[in-house]
Amino acid sequence: MREKRWTIWMTLSVIVALLWTLVPMYWTLKYAFETHSEIAAFPPLIFPPNPQVAAFFNIFGHDYTLASGQVVKGSGQAQQIMLGLRNSLIVAIVVTIITTLVVVPLSYVYARLEFRFKTALLMAVLLSVSLPPVSTLIPFYSLYVQLDLVGTLTGLIIITLTITIPIVTWMLIGFFRNLPPIENLARIDGFSKAYTFIRIIVPMAWSGILVAAVIAFLFSWNEYVYAQVLVTGSRAVTLPAAMSGFLFQVPNPEHLAASLTISLLPPFFIAFFLQRHIVEMNLSDPVR
C-alpha cells in the first residue's frame, strides 16, 4: 500500500517536472511556426493552425511567401543572427578546447598529488566558483576598455574561460579522486609521471573528460551576461546577445522564437548523441 502511494507521488512529480520544462519549450516552438496574428489571437491557440516556417527564413534575411500568397519580409536583425551563430560556435569551440586542455591536468594534480599550499589554492578555485559572474563584470569591463578588448571574440573567450575553468575543475577533481590508485601500478611498471598521465590516466578518464568538455561547451554557448555587455552590436556578437535584439525592436515574437529554437539545437544534439554516455558518465564511479 505504502509502496503504491509512493509510486503515485513519484509519477506526479515527474509529470510536474516535465510540464515545467517542456511547456515553455513547446510554447517557443509553437510561436516559431505561427504568424504574427496567430500569436496575437485570444484565447491563445494550443496548436498552430497553419504551421509554416516563415520565421526561420526571415531571421536569416529571406522573404517568405505564405500559402495564402502573403509575403513575410526578412528580418532586419538577420545580419546579427548570422554573425551570432558563427561567433557563438567559434567561442564555444575555442572555450571548450582551452578549458579541457587546462582543466584535465589541473584537476588531476589537485586530486592526486600533494604539494605545498594545496588547501589554500583549492579554496581559491572554490572562491571563483562561488563568485557570481556579474560581480566581476565591471572590473573586467574597465580593464577591457584599456586593453581594447571590448567587442572582440578574444575578450569574450577570455572572460568565459574565467567561469568554465573553475567550475569544470571543481567537478573533475571529484572524478579523479575516485580513480583507483593506478599510479602505483604504473610506478611498478617503471613509467614516469608524465607518461602515466598521458597514456594511462587520460584514456582511463575519457568519460569524465567528455563531461568536462560538454559542460564547458554548454556554459559558453548559453553565456549571455558578459556577451550582452561586451559584444552586443559589434562584429563579435554571439547568438544569445543577437537574439535579445528581438526584444527591443518592434516586437517580433516569431523571430525570437525561431532563433531560440535554433540556439537549442546544439545542446539538443549533444544530449541526443551522447545520451548513452551521459547516463554512463557516473562521476562517482569513473572506471566503466
Added chain:
Amino acid sequence: MARIELINLEKVFGEQHAVRALDLEIADGELLVLLGPSGCGKSTTMNMIAGLLPPTSGSIVFGDREVTDESPYQRNVAMVFQSSLLYPHLTARQNIQMSLKRSGLSKSDVSQRVTEAATTVDVAHLLDKMPGQLSGGERQRVATAKAIVRQPACFLLDEPLAALDAALRMTLRSELVNLQKRLNTTMVFVTHDQVEAMTMGDRIGVMRNGGLEQIGTPNDIYNNPESLFVAGFVGSPPMNFFAGDIETVDGQPTFVNAFARFRLADAYGQLAPRSGVTLTVRPQFMRIVSEAGEGTVPLTVYAIEHLGNESVLIADAPDGSKVRAVVAAGFEAKIGQALHASFDPSNAGLFDTKTERRVAQ
C-alpha cells in the same frame, strides 16, 4: 631472486609513527606473511619494500645491493595490489605487456613471455578480455601473470584476495603458494586474515602499532605466542583468556582468580607469586565436565556453533568474559545451562597482564 633485509626502518606521517624501528630479514625464496589489523603498518612496510614510499629513516637491502633510494622499477619488484588492480582500459594481454614496456625486449620475445606467464596461471584464453569482463578470480590470476612476466626479484602482494568470496580465496591461496614454490621467488604477502597467514606463510610476521610483535613459523606463532596480542590474533576459534594472580597454595605455585584455581607446578615448575597475570588456553584444549572440582571453571552456556565435524561451545565465565570450547559434533546443551570446563595447565600460556609478555618459564 633476492634476500631482502630491512634495517631499522621507520616511517613517520606527520605526527603518526606508521612503522617504527623495524628490523626484518627475508630469506631468498621465502614466503613471508605480514599479518596484523588495519593500521598496524604492514601495508606501509610493503610500500617501502616496493619503493612506492620513501622511508623516513633506515635502509632496505636486496641481496648485497642497497636499494633504499632506488625506484620500484630499478628494484625489479612485482606487486599485486588490493583487489588485484589492473589498468581498466586495457585488455588482459595489454595489462601483462605493460610490465615489459620498458624492458627493451623485442616484440616476439614480449609476446612469448606474455603467453608463458598467462599459461602458468591458466589465463591464456582470457587475454583479449577487458578487466571489467573478468571475474574476481580471473582478475587475480591476470594480476599474478602481470607480476611473474617480469621475472622479478620479489613478489609483493597487498591483500590480493581480500575482496573475493571464501571458496575462491581457498583455491587461490594454494595456487599462489604452489606458484611461489615452483618459481622459487621471494614473496611478501600482506593480510589481516590469520587463516590466510597460517596456511600460506613459511614464516609469519605479526605486526602491531608499526612494530613487529613476533616473527616465526606458523607453528611457532600458533603454539608459542610471545604476547597476548599474538595469542588473541592467531587461531580460530580465538584463544580463551583468564585474568588472575599467581599465589603459593600448599607450597605450590597456583593460578587463582574469583572462580577458578589451577596448579601450575607440573607445567611451570617453581614460580614466584605475582599479581596481574593472564592464563591463555586454546578452545581445542578445553574439556567440558559436569562436576565442579579442582581446576575447573564454572560456565553458563551462551551459544553453540555447529561446524559439522565438531561444534564450538560459547559460554560466559562468572566475570562475564566469553569462553570457547571445541566439543564433539553431537554435543548438546541448552542456552543458560550451567557447565564446568577444565584443561591441562601444561597446555596453557601464562602472560603478564600489564606488559602483555609471556611470563618466564
